[in-house]
Amino acid sequence: MDLNLSAEETKFRDELAAWLKANVPSDWETHRLHDTMHDRFDFLRKWQKRVFEGGWAGVAWPKEYGGRGAGLMEQVIFTEEMAKASAPPLANVLGLALIGPTIVAYGTGAQKKRYLANILSGDEIWCQGFSEPNAGSDLAGLRTEARLEGDHYIVNGQKVWNSYGWAADWCALVTRSDPASQKHKGLSYLLVDMKSPGIEVRPLRQLTGESEFTEIFFRDVKVPAENVLGTAGDGWNVALGTLAHERATLGVSAQIAIRRQIDRLIELSHEVEANGTVAAQDPLTRQKLAQSYIENEVLRLNQMRAVSKIIQTGAPGPEGSILKLAWSESNQRFQIVAQEMLGAYAQLTGGDFAIDAGAFSYAYLRTRGNTIEAGTSEIQRNIIGQHVLGLPKSY
Amino acid sequence: MHFGLSETQQTIKKSAKEFFSAECPMPEVRRLMETEHAMDDALWKKFAEQGWTGIIFPESYDGFGLGIFEMAIALEEMGRALVPGPFISTVLLAGTVLERAGSQEQKQKYLGAICRGEAKSTVALLERSGSWNLDSVMVRAKHQDDGSYTISGDKLFVTDAGIADFLLVAVRIEDAVALLLVPSDAPGLTKTLMPGVDLTRRLYQVSFNKVNVPAANLLARGPKAREALEAALDVACVGLTAEMVGGMQRLLDITVEYAKTRKQFGKPIGTFQAVQHQCADMLFLLEGARSSAYYAAWMLSENDPGAKAAVSVAKAYASEGYRDAGNKSIQVQGGMGFTWENDAHLFYRRAKASELAFGDATFHRERLAQIIIDK
Known part of the structure; x- marks a missing residue:
């Protein structure tokens, strides 16, 4: 157990932080809240190109295919630093997180050469x-x-x-x-x-x-x-590789995204009322905010442990289902906390009175899908039961 | 960076597992829990010979000199074996208070005795309010003209007081919180059992009727006493949380084994998703509790400023998680799980006491709120 960054990891983090400071677009927040989905995507695609040209896309991917050739821990540091710098996410989500790693694992030399760099640059979505x-x-x-x-x-x-x-x-x-x-x-x-x-x-x-x-x-x-x-x-096994990456890695960015919303809600708790007092001083609200924070923190720590295990064993295992359950279900619980704390304003999707241009009402609806996409909670629990705990197959 | 056990730590965990499962199989746990103090001298002596009783203390006091993290993984194995008795009260709680608040001389004498397995102890903190907040300490000690102190009042929920050779008592001297060391045989001190659900650890009411101790028995007064108590509560909390993780692991193992072998409708009940999902949820709770307990232990061992928050995250999560795991374990085992002979209830009982010890989930959520909301 050693959670201190190594000298190499520290160097990586500091270089990246300096690059982000100089390059993160200042108008992302405006685009995030007000763009249409397609305009926002174009914005993110340009941002990804800049990250690629800066040499920061595909941190853990092989150098010969356009990556940085660093380790998975550096990949995690990358995600964390992006969050700290309030940097926009990269556009080519599925290529970067799921399909690219599957091509790295199963692709021929020619396939890696043909596809990987274009995934990193965002030239091919x-x-x-x-x-x-x-x-x-x-x-x-x-x-x-x-x-x-x-x-x-x-x-x-x-x-x-x-x-x-x-x-x-x-x-x-x-x-x-x-x-x-x-x-x-x-x-x-x-x-x-x-x-x-x-x-x-x-x-x-x-x-x-x-x-x-x-x-x-x-x-x-x-x-x-x-x-x-x-x-x-053999497509089933190749697809399983993709799904394992999906469960193991999407959680890192999900955890950070939820954490940012928790931080925002805590900020708002000093401004809105609950139970006849400032929400930040209402004991019930404090309990709920703390519980959201705890669940998010436990998710972060589970991720860190899982990444350390992947580094040792080389591939994500069925335990990824625990992470998928954790981010999806804790996100749904958190959105309910946000809805309850923001009260009548929580339902507004726009207009003068909406909080953060309706970001919380949107998140409330969008989060409903979290326990369905990337494998339903029921399927994740089946996987844990049958493939992690070794219980008999039910189908 | 590596989040997991090093090779040395794996060796420690393995030897702890072998030792505690050999010395404390369930029949032995059941035998000990029927005895007055849920522990006997022979077993305690073995703990001391292995170095467990001095695990985190310096060799200069006959301690074993391991870190908080190594202590936590050993406690995980104690929890798996449901080791009964006063280990946490004596070693983690009283030991840490002595280490932080004691003078050189007091440490040589009392901490040394704990490390060598010659003495058992506990900390008397809670009162009628049942609150773990140090501001709730009300029992007074009066400073006498000869320099001695006279204590009057009641301490409640004092774990393992019955077997303790001396108690470390949190009192008020004038307005300041202070710590006094009181021998168990001090005139005017009485211990009354407070029967509780956990059969493997005893709770006591300790009454002080003008109990007089010499000036030399003052450990600390004011900020130093508070700091020592807070430090000891955090160390004990991390140890307890790790112990809870071990208990959850054992419950899961028992439950999965049962689900694989118990047949209904012509097949193992583990074939049914309603059962599988409960087992999956137990693993979910276990892994979260384990990650956060390891993290809290690491943060505490590093003296990281974020350690307090990490301890509260871990304790709040494990407090509810161990209880839920116990519920699910008994539910999956059905009627069998509800019997006295089945071991599940012993863990379920331990889970209840552990949930409350050193602050329940509500207490730790509020403590966390003070860090993340009030800033």
């Missing part, structure tokens, strides 16, 4: 084609078909819940390449150019009113056979 209308939690039941014809796959089917589908240049697509196969066997993980003829992207409007997600339709889409990631037919 990625989405994930995993879920289908009839394959959600039961992902292995997916039916999107990839038929090998000569040196191409012909892809037919439909994917749904694709974050960033509207911005994506590439899609990490899990398909059934052996039509006679069932469940986990006979799947192939394809890297698909979203400009290919036969692809249609439709926005999917979610309960917040935004269309963060899309549906993607594939009609006789030709995908070169060389675009299989890993071995053809």
